Amino acid sequence: MEALIALILKMPGTGDMSAQALHITAASTMAVLMFTVMALCAIVFTLMERKVAGFIQSRFGPMRTGRWHGWAQAVADMLKILGKEDIIPAEADKNLFTFAPILVLLGSLLAWVAIPWAPGFVAADLDLGLFYIFAVSSLVIIGVLMAGWASNNKWALYGAARGAAQMISYEIPLALATIPVIMYTGSLNTQDIVIAQQGGILNWFIFRDIFVFIAFWMYFIASIAETNRGPFDMPETESELVAGYHIEYTGMRFAFFFLAEYANLFLVSLIAVFVFLGGWWAPLPLLDFMPPALTFIIKGVMMVFLNMWVRWTLPRVRVDQLMHLCWKVMIPISLLCVVGSGILQMTTGQLN
Amino acid sequence: MTGDLIFILLALLTVVPAIWVVFSPNIVHAGFALLFTLLGAAGLYAYLGADFIAITQLMVYVGGVLVLVLFTVMMTRIPHGEKRKGGLDRYVPAAVFAALVFAVLYKVITAVEWNGTFMAPEATVAEIGANLMTNYIFPFEYVSLVLLAAMIGAAILIRESKTRDDHAEDEAAETTENAEVQS
Numbered sequence: 422m423e424a425l426i427a428l429i430l431k432m433p434g435t436g437d438m439s440a441q442a443l444h445i446t447a448a449s450t451m452a453v454l455m456f457t458v459m460a461l462c463a464i465v466f467t468l469m470e471r472k473v474a475g476f477i478q479s480r481f482g483p484m485r486t487g488r489w490h491g492w493a494q495a496v497a498d499m500l501k502i503l504g505k506e507d508i509i510p511a512e513a514d515k516n517l518f519t520f521a522p523i524l525v526l527l528g529s530l531l532a533w534v535a536i537p538w539a540p541g542f543v544a545a546d547l548d549l550g551l552f553y554i555f556a557v558s559s560l561v562i563i564g565v566l567m568a569g570w571a572s573n574n575k576w577a578l579y580g581a582a583r584g585a586a587q588m589i590s591y592e593i594p595l596a597l598a599t600i601p602v603i604m605y606t607g608s609l610n611t612q613d614i615v616i617a618q619q620g621g622i623l624n625w626f627i628f629r630d631i632f633v634f635i636a637f638w639m640y641f642i643a644s645i646a647e648t649n650r651g652p653f654d655m656p657e658t659e660s661e662l663v664a665g666y667h668i669e670y671t672g673m674r675f676a677f678f679f680l681a682e683y684a685n686l687f688l689v690s691l692i693a694v695f696v697f698l699g700g701w702w703a704p705l706p707l708l709d710f711m712p713p714a715l716t717f718i719i720k721g722v723m724m725v726f727l728n729m730w731v732r733w734t735l736p737r738v739r740v741d742q743l744m745h746l747c748w749k750v751m752i753p754i755s756l757l758c759v760v761g762s763g764i765l766q767m768t769t770g771q772l773n
Numbered sequence: 774m775t776g777d778l779i780f781i782l783l784a785l786l787t788v789v790p791a792i793w794v795v796f797s798p799n800i801v802h803a804g805f806a807l808l809f810t811l812l813g814a815a816g817l818y819a820y821l822g823a824d825f826i827a828i829t830q831l832m833v834y835v836g837g838v839l840v841l842v843l844f845t846v847m848m849t850r851i852p853h854g855e856k857r858k859g860g861l862d863r864y865v866p867a868a869v870f871a872a873l874v875f876a877v878l879y880k881v882i883t884a885v886e887w888n889g890t891f892m893a894p895e896a897t898v899a900e901i902g903a904n905l906m907t908n909y910i911f912p913f914e915y916v917s918l919v920l921l922a923a924m925i926g927a928a929i930l931i932r933e934s935k936t937r938d939d940h941a942e943d944e945a946a947e948t949t950e951n952a953e954v955q956s
Contacts, residue, residue, distance in 0.1 A: 556832040
């Protein structure tokens, strides 16, 4: 925010703006920027997903739209979805039905506020940044339940119940896995977490000790489940529930869910990058010339690729296997990582 | 002035949905209205400078309690469009109970010295963490023990019925096996 205000002050004719006006301008610029990035990432990642899926399954994916390797496919899909009829089922709960997609999108958009894109470049520099991100993500769960119930469709309700159960369960290992890192930095501020990882790839938290390394993979698995993507896409399972909680949604309302899914995917990838993978710091001194925000986004896209790779490679798990994995495997391992890393930090005197 | 406006907006966000929760004829709508009340309360905490409590409010109440409330309400299978019943036999006990709670709260409100300015300390998390591990270690551990007991209780409740079913299945399998052997 401060960086943005300084940038605005450099522009001609802004010298005599009051502090409040400056703040409001910077905040709204940031909001527009965040929303644009979010919408862009949905377009880019749908194309990327189809291409990755095609590559893994030995086919090409979309090849015709826009002549060169089907690059315009996602744009065309977006235009098509905008032109679709907006249907609200006759027996649906209209108010909740129309509000649910907004709530889901809001939940993921709110969390973007605390992402540290570059030194000093974060929309809200909160002391409790990381905790805030995990807390506002719970709005998504309420939105999913709302969508499932308001549709008045049994498949939608099943999908919503599964989705909510899965998300509240996997939130626990997700948050626990980041605790060793918080113990290293002694701060929940997202900027501080990145700054603590300065100085090459070996200073990234993932390579600090073996327990953080394990915790990173716990985080990665939990983040796949948290975004409801395969092999943990129980809320959507086409073969059992047709399409899960957004089965009754069409047109723009469906696009909101779609947007939220990819925004969430990029969000959890960016969290993995700034918590474990050094945020905006380049891995080698050789790559220091790159702008920090670009390094950060490239790392985030690499994490998204890893996520897609997992989705299109592994078969879907069953509901009971999903819960077993979370409560009996991942939570104990994450707790062990917290204790183990804590003991290591105490013996080496690194604990803050 | 701006501060007052923010406070009034947050208070409205807390109170208006709360009234909706109480009087809404649709119980699922009441559950969802609770979301806004909880968000408003979190906003009030944040406005007071207690950012840790504000975010904990979101995490615990919106992410945990509200989801469970909605789960139970939805799982009771109320048909869409059915209205919540109202009547004197429901309103009178509720009103008496609410009046009692308000009496206690009124006592608390009048007992507190409201004059003067209070500033929240800068870094709340570190303070809270240090206090929980030193001055308040006993309540902290006590609460974890209560929660652990509740969790074990829930696990036992589920496990009991499951093992009985397993036994029944095992017995059934055994009897069929015996029958096959005998035949």
